[in-house]
Amino acid sequence: MCGIVGYIGNTKASPILIDGLLKLEYRGYDSAGIATIEGPHIKCLKHKGRVKELQNIPEINSLEGHIGIAHTRWATHGKPSSINAHPHLDESKNFAVVHNGIIENYSQIKDFLTNAGYHFLSQTDTEVIPNLIHYYYYKEDENDNLRFVKAVNKAVSDLKGSYAIEVIFSFEPDKIIVARKDSPLVIGIKDDEKFVASDIPAILDYTNNIYILNDGDLVQVTKKSVTFYDIDLNVVKRTPEIITWDAKSADKNGYEDFMLKEIYEQPTAIRETIGTRLVKDAKCNFDDISIPKEYLSKVSRIYIVACGTAMHAGLAVKPILERLTSIPVEVDISSEFRYRKPLIDKNTLIICISQSGETADTIAALKNAKQIGSKTIAISNVIGSSITREADYTIYTHAGPEIAVASTKAYTCQITVLSLLAIYFAEVLGIENEEILSALKNEILELPSKVSITLENTDLIKEFAKRIYKEKDIFFLGRGTDFAVAKEASLKLKEISYIHSDAYQSGELKHGPIALIEDDVTVVGIITDRRLLDKSVSNLQEVITRGAKTLLVTNQNVDKDVFPNIINIPKVHPLLSPILSIIPLQLLAYYVSKEKGLDVDKPRNLAKSVTVE
Ligand code: AGP
Numbered sequence: 001m002c003g004i005v006g007y008i009g010n011t012k013a014s015p016i017l018i019d020g021l022l023k024l025e026y027r028g029y030d031s032a033g034i035a036t037i038e039g040p041h042i043k044c045l046k047h048k049g050r051v052k053e054l055q056n057i058p059e060i061n062s063l064e065g066h067i068g069i070a071h072t073r074w075a076t077h078g079k080p081s082s083i084n085a086h087p088h089l090d091e092s093k094n095f096a097v098v099h100n101g102i103i104e105n106y107s108q109i110k111d112f113l114t115n116a117g118y119h120f121l122s123q124t125d126t127e128v129i130p131n132l133i134h135y136y137y138y139k140e141d142e143n144d145n146l147r148f149v150k151a152v153n154k155a156v157s158d159l160k161g162s163y164a165i166e167v168i169f170s171f172e173p174d175k176i177i178v179a180r181k182d183s184p185l186v187i188g189i190k191d192d193e194k195f196v197a198s199d200i201p202a203i204l205d206y207t208n209n210i211y212i213l214n215d216g217d218l219v220q221v222t223k224k225s226v227t228f229y230d231i232d233l234n235v236v237k238r239t240p241e242i243i244t245w246d247a248k249s250a251d252k253n254g255y256e257d258f259m260l261k262e263i264y265e266q267p268t269a270i271r272e273t274i275g276t277r278l279v280k281d282a283k284c285n286f287d288d289i290s291i292p293k294e295y296l297s298k299v300s301r302i303y304i305v306a307c308g309t310a311m312h313a314g315l316a317v318k319p320i321l322e323r324l325t326s327i328p329v330e331v332d333i334s335s336e337f338r339y340r341k342p343l344i345d346k347n348t349l350i351i352c353i354s355q356s357g358e359t360a361d362t363i364a365a366l367k368n369a370k371q372i373g374s375k376t377i378a379i380s381n382v383i384g385s386s387i388t389r390e391a392d393y394t395i396y397t398h399a400g401p402e403i404a405v406a407s408t409k410a411y412t413c414q415i416t417v418l419s420l421l422a423i424y425f426a427e428v429l430g431i432e433n434e435e436i437l438s439a440l441k442n443e444i445l446e447l448p449s450k451v452s453i454t455l456e457n458t459d460l461i462k463e464f465a466k467r468i469y470k471e472k473d474i475f476f477l478g479r480g481t482d483f484a485v486a487k488e489a490s491l492k493l494k495e496i497s498y499i500h501s502d503a504y505q506s507g508e509l510k511h512g513p514i515a516l517i518e519d520d521v522t523v524v525g526i527i528t529d530r531r532l533l534d535k536s537v538s539n540l541q542e543v544i545t546r547g548a549k550t551l552l553v554t555n556q557n558v559d560k561d562v563f564p565n566i567i568n569i570p571k572v573h574p575l576l577s578p579i580l581s582i583i584p585l586q587l588l589a590y591y592v593s594k595e596k597g598l599d600v601d602k603p604r605n606l607a608k609s610v611t612v613e
Pocket of ligand 1: 307308309310353354355356357358359362405406407408492495606607608609610
């Protein structure tokens, strides 16, 4: 979604701002803009399209100011255009604002300001903000040196919805005011330079000493200081965090695309996610969340709530959680869960999964569940993300920054950490026999090397991608955890290759979908559970008989005459197989997209984190 960058210091702001915007490109956007303070004026340049087009505006080279704000916009209110792009200025052109989020009551504010004589140029919700600040600024005492801060505080107090904003003001060219509610924002500090961003990778090249803002924070940023205020404008103390990722890990590191790099990072990401939670011959360690046994033993149901790939990780771990804890598990889509009245109570444990930790529907679902009295666990990959601030407990995956819109390493790390959690619950509850727990634990420790082996096997995938990239429909079939992987494989393919695809439980084929099978249609089968081998093979034979060509991902012995295209993956316990079986299918989606010449990392219409409903 939208991205924010800001800079104040002793050097030209524009190259730093543009660099930050380029680092945020992965979030998805449709227009970009920049505003700097040049002498007594604000200079604002905006363009529909990519940051590259903004860079091509000749005037960009004349920006000399040492303070500025910049933005990449993903349209919500008003179509993508230069006028609707951020920054937005007030009518006097002295205040400039960039904004992430949605102002739900913008039309009431617009009416109010219109009646007060203000005029608007754009169709956005954001444009009310600089005008509202202007309105309040001129109501404050002109001798008050907190006049600007007070005006911004009053303006944000009127806003309903979500926002992360940066404001600059041509009459006070030594400060940026920032504020956040339900939308991420960070401030990096380094000597006499300060950097603002919606995402840490945008500024990591400059500093790793970073404040992560809380909801409700209002901050005055100058070259030399960062001052946090609460809602009553009392100064509050905050401590910056040292971010341990290096800037390189947010770079492509020699790979052609972030997605490919992230696919190949999975052995390391999984190893890091296992970390000290599991060491040989010991119990699983989740002491950091310390969920009491008394509570766990009363849990009557677990809900896993998430969107997209994160929800598919939930589908993949439902079997292991149910098998090891004997607690029924429901998996729900956040946007559905939050608007129906789920039958949950204080004995329901809600696990919300979100790579970014900023997905609006998942955060709202978690808040709803908390209000009803359920306990909540957030599984997130981003330290300090919004969801981790709302949840009762947080468990981090340690996948490292995931930049490509299509999620890969976050998914396998989510399954890894939730499998460990299932074992931990079983150990705390003392309800599962030691033999299966220790078998699973040993298998989890072997996963990083098995993932590495799986990643070596790419020739057939590349060749098959060449055969199918022009197709219109592709089908994925599986049973049990293999069906969960089929869903994820289908999503991966459609989001980056734009080929329509669907996933079905193999046993459902005869109840309708088989009508779609005709000569040369592609069906991808996944078989990793020996108990289900014969039945799954029969289902695939039914489509072969009707002319389908198949690709089979398996670790079972199958007849090579029936299945000419087999991708073998290492043997693994069926409850853990999604971590391996998805990998060839992530690669298949990647190579199909490459064959089509598409932008793998930034597929059309999609954003990395969906921070609006
Ligand atoms: C994954 O490839 C997708 N881009 C998308 O489905 C994503 O998983 C979903 O939007 C949830 O994001 P989150 O994990 O950051 O909450």
